[in-house]
Amino acid sequence: MRGLHRGEARAGWLLAAPALLVIAAFFLLPVVAGFALSVTDFDIYAIGDPELVRFVGGANYRTLLSEPLFWKALKNTLYFVLLGVPATMGVALAAALGVTAGVTRLKPIFRTIYFAPVVTTLVAVAVVWRYLYHPRFGLINGVLGLAGVDPIAWLADPRWAMPAIVLLAVWKNFGYTMIIFVAGLQAIPEQLYEAARLDGASAWQRFRYITLPGLAPTTTFVAVITVIGYFQLFAEPYVMTSGGGPVNATLSVVLYMFKEGFRWWDIGYAAAVAFVLFWIVLAVTLLQTALRRRAER
Amino acid sequence: MSRGRLRLLAVLAAFAAGCGAGPRSQEAVRLWGLGREGEVVDELLEPFRAEHPGLEVEVQQIPFTAAHEKLLTALIGDAAPDLAQVGNTWIPEFVVLDAVEPLDPWLERSSVIRREDYFGGVWETNIVDGRLYGVPWYVDTRVVFYRTDLLAAAGCEPFPRTWQGWLECMRRVKALPGGERFAILLPTDEWAQPVVLGLQQGATLLTEDGSRAAFSSPEFARAFDFYLQIFDERLAPALSTAQIGNVYQQFAEGRFAMYITGPWNMGEFRRRLPASALAVWGTAPLPAPGDDWPGVSLAGGASLVIFKSSARKAAAWQVVEYLSRPEVQLEFYRLSGDLPARVSPWSDPLLADDPQVAAFFTQLGRVQPMPRVAEWEQIATRIFERAEEAIQGSATNQQVLAGLDRDVDRFLAKRRWVRARAEGS
Numbered sequence: 151m152r153g154l155h156r157g158e159a160r161a162g163w164l165l166a167a168p169a170l171l172v173i174a175a176f177f178l179l180p181v182v183a184g185f186a187l188s189v190t191d192f193d194i195y196a197i198g199d200p201e202l203v204r205f206v207g208g209a210n211y212r213t214l215l216s217e218p219l220f221w222k223a224l225k226n227t228l229y230f231v232l233l234g235v236p237a238t239m240g241v242a243l244a245a246a247l248g249v250t251a252g253v254t255r256l257k258p259i260f261r262t263i264y265f266a267p268v269v270t271t272l273v274a275v276a277v278v279w280r281y282l283y284h285p286r287f288g289l290i291n292g293v294l295g296l297a298g299v300d301p302i303a304w305l306a307d308p309r310w311a312m313p314a315i316v317l318l319a320v321w322k323n324f325g326y327t328m329i330i331f332v333a334g335l336q337a338i339p340e341q342l343y344e345a346a347r348l349d350g351a352s353a354w355q356r357f358r359y360i361t362l363p364g365l366a367p368t369t370t371f372v373a374v375i376t377v378i379g380y381f382q383l384f385a386e387p388y389v390m391t392s393g394g395g396p397v398n399a400t401l402s403v404v405l406y407m408f409k410e411g412f413r414w415w416d417i418g419y420a421a422a423v424a425f426v427l428f429w430i431v432l433a434v435t436l437l438q439t440a441l442r443r444r445a446e447r
Numbered sequence: 448m449s450r451g452r453l454r455l456l457a458v459l460a461a462f463a464a465g466c467g468a469g470p471r472s473q474e475a476v477r478l479w480g481l482g483r484e485g486e487v488v489d490e491l492l493e494p495f496r497a498e499h500p501g502l503e504v505e506v507q508q509i510p511f512t513a514a515h516e517k518l519l520t521a522l523i524g525d526a527a528p529d530l531a532q533v534g535n536t537w538i539p540e541f542v543v544l545d546a547v548e549p550l551d552p553w554l555e556r557s558s559v560i561r562r563e564d565y566f567g568g569v570w571e572t573n574i575v576d577g578r579l580y581g582v583p584w585y586v587d588t589r590v591v592f593y594r595t596d597l598l599a600a601a602g603c604e605p606f607p608r609t610w611q612g613w614l615e616c617m618r619r620v621k622a623l624p625g626g627e628r629f630a631i632l633l634p635t636d637e638w639a640q641p642v643v644l645g646l647q648q649g650a651t652l653l654t655e656d657g658s659r660a661a662f663s664s665p666e667f668a669r670a671f672d673f674y675l676q677i678f679d680e681r682l683a684p685a686l687s688t689a690q691i692g693n694v695y696q697q698f699a700e701g702r703f704a705m706y707i708t709g710p711w712n713m714g715e716f717r718r719r720l721p722a723s724a725l726a727v728w729g730t731a732p733l734p735a736p737g738d739d740w741p742g743v744s745l746a747g748g749a750s751l752v753i754f755k756s757s758a759r760k761a762a763a764w765q766v767v768e769y770l771s772r773p774e775v776q777l778e779f780y781r782l783s784g785d786l787p788a789r790v791s792p793w794s795d796p797l798l799a800d801d802p803q804v805a806a807f808f809t810q811l812g813r814v815q816p817m818p819r820v821a822e823w824e825q826i827a828t829r830i831f832e833r834a835e836e837a838i839q840g841s842a843t844n845q846q847v848l849a850g851l852d853r854d855v856d857r858f859l860a861k862r863r864w865v866r867a868r869a870e871g872s
Contacts, residue, residue, distance in 0.1 A: 191861060193861060194519075194540060194543055194544065194821055195543055195821075195861055195862075195865050197523055197544060198543050198544040198545050198546075199545070202861075202865055202868075204864075213857065219832075285692065303690070303692065305689070306689040306690050306692065307690065308690075392512075395636075395687070395689055396636075396687055396689040396690055397635075397636070397687055397690075397835070398832075412516055413515075413516070413824075413825075414822075414824075414825045415519065
């Protein structure tokens with residue numbers, strides 16, 4: 151009997167081996183290498199001559215904490231997350247309710263329309279959005295102008311650049327979240343709505359007491375992955391504001407890491423930035439799940 | 448985090464693959480040209496190809512914004528071309544990587560490239576620790592572009608030659624009637640202006656061996672005070688390039704009367720200014736703090752370097768020599784508007800009879816290289832980032848310069864260690 155079990159176990163490991171190997175090679179190894187780099191001063195001198203690498207312990211981390219630019223990047227990223235996550239989830243939920251409740255024949259069309267931005271290339275989208283944001287000829291200022299609002303230099307004004315990036319990110323990403331919400335909505339039993347309707351519950355009451363609680367697990371999941379994704383803000387400012395401008399108003403933590411690593415070639419320091427971001431994201435995610443558990447109790 | 452990291456690795460891999468892939472004939476000399484120069488150099492090389500039927504030259508055009516990253520990635524990935532156009536401030540970095548060929552032995556045997564026929568300050572930029580690593584291809588420096596009508600109205604003619612005269616002129620321009628106007632545009636995200644003023648006061652920026660910062664020196668502090676006075680008196684707007692919006696339109700409307708910028712803007716001004724403003728702009732060499740006009744400006748531009756990994760260095764050197772011929776330099780100016788690095792082409796009427804070009808010729812006689820350390824680009828970026836704190840008034844000048852010294856000393860820590868280690872062994 152035991153021999154058979156061991157045989158089964160071996161077969162199990164054998165079947166899992168390809169996946170485990172891939173994970174080890176492409177996930178564990180880079181993470182370990184990244185951490186190893188973050189405690190060295192690997193930089194352009196080390197690229198030229200590998201003997202010029204030193205173990206520096208926590209020096210990169212100490213420098214990081216005393217670097218105003220890092221704090222600025224972290225503040226910008228938090229601003230983006232705090233503004234972007236609720237906006238994305240709100241729009242996604244509204245869209246999900248819309249495409250679930252609407253006329254049956256049009257549902258797939260709207261789902262496709264809302265999902266299209268998710269699968270388009272960001273660089274191509276950025277070109278279009280740069281036109282939309284153009285201070286003089288852009289559609290957005292044109293519409294605002296009709297309402298008597300003075301032109302806004304969206305991407306050039308430090309106060310407006312981040313909101314402009316948030317708007318683009320929401321538009322680009324809400325379709326994905328919407329699809330998850332749609333799946334969550336379909337999992338809520340129709341009988342509950344029928345029963346509520348028989349009891350004379352209004353549309354708002356049905357939403358508040360059936361839809362929202364029914365969506366709770368979905369909402370937690372969506373919130374966690376959106377927060378994780380938005381903490382990694384990179385491509386939007388990289389292409390829209392030529393790498394974090396104006397005056398570093400859209401410099402995100404990942405963008406800061408990229409610049410330190412691939413512009414100044416302070417690879418060790420950049421790896422330290424990556425690890426700090428990892429701990430921040432982990433802490434925020436744990437906090438979210440803890441809050442969720444308390445709410446369930 | 449892991450996703451971001453993987454994405455970066457993927458980008459790196461793609462860079463390397465992009466550099467290595469594609470048709471690469473064994474015979475051809477591969478040249479990387481950047482931006483606009485990369486476009487015209489192919490045409491420029493046509494006569495060379497006719498002269499050397501057995502020699503193939505393959506030009507690859509690299510966008511300027513991506514050039515620095517691409518070159519470094521290619522070097523690390525062992526996919527460097529035979530020769531390339533590089534910004535002359537990048538050369539110290541390539542020397543650290545041991546990637547570029549010292550050119551002194553080649554120069555000795557050359558009958559085409561003669562050191563005396565180059566602007567001294569520009570030639571200097573190619574020398575790191577006493578060895579020559581590049582040949583200047585075109586030059587770049589900063590002069591004042593100004594509105595001749597506004598300065599005439601303010602009684603500033605001829606263009607001031609001392610800081611004192613310049614400052615008074617700015618005040619008079621500011622006081623001219625006709626709406627909100629600034630005397631000068633000094634974008635707060637550019638390092639060249641405070642650095643150039645510092646050089647004019649005799650500041651060395653770094654200590655002589657490039658191992659420590661020297662921004663708190665009295666020389667640089669004097670220049671920095673002058674730079675900030677211009678903002679404090681609201682003679683210049685505290686705005687970055689992006690915040691200004693369309694510089695050409697603002698200049699045409701007379702929103703500012705002076706602008707310290709480089710040769711590429713001659714073409715831009717001619718292309719982009721409306722007809723009304725085309726006749727009323729001129730250029731002038733920089734004023735000096737004392738009476739030693741013209742004031743020092745920076746020695747920028749691009750050089751041609753040959754990579755150590757190249758198997759066809761002799762052929763690559765032939766290309767460098769060809770592109771350095773005076774008549775080819777002149778043709779290059781005709782095609783691209785880039786100013787020749789050699790002095791002799793400047794006597795051609797095309798350049799000599801152009802009054803807007805004349806200021807550049809005068810200025811190029813007095814230019815200085817930036818400190819030749821691999822960390823310079825990083826230091827330069829930090830200069831304007833720190834200076835902005837002083838412009839916004841969130842720190843005093845002394846605090847800002849002390850902070851700048853601290854940051855730059857940190858950037859240079861590795862350099863100090865590497866040099867101490869080299870001396871020890």
